């Protein structure tokens with residue numbers, strides 16, 4: 001079943017609950033200032049969470065910045081609840097809050113070993 005795209009009112013309500021995230025067309029985006037290596041590590045954890053929930057952000061890493069851009073491709077690159085669910089996970093992981101990291105630490109490490 002295709003995921004349901006959200007109304008403008010629903011999108012505004014979700015964004016109000018997610019300080020730091022902004023609308024970027026039919027996507028949401030957030031930039032974090034981290035060292036380059038922290039950005040790469042953060043990418044591994046977010047990638048593990050993305051695999052776990054079946055929803056993946058675009059990830060742009062430049063020196064001292066990482067930017068996540070999320071939209072639902074299965075809904076024709078429109079915003080759905082899955083996008084805001086992933087944004088919450090990214091915030092938890094970026095904040096180092098255990099609720100973001102416990103379930104992904106081992107699979108992130110596994111991801112590293114499989115990538116080497």
Ligand SMILES: C[C@H](O)[C@H](O)[C@H]1CNC2=NC(N)=NC(=O)C2=N1
Pocket residue numbers: 054055056057070071072073074075
């Ligand atoms: C089968 C697989 O779960 C789907 O293709 C998922 C994968 N990750 C995804 N990520 C994003 N951002 N949008 C999607 O529609 C999407 N679909």
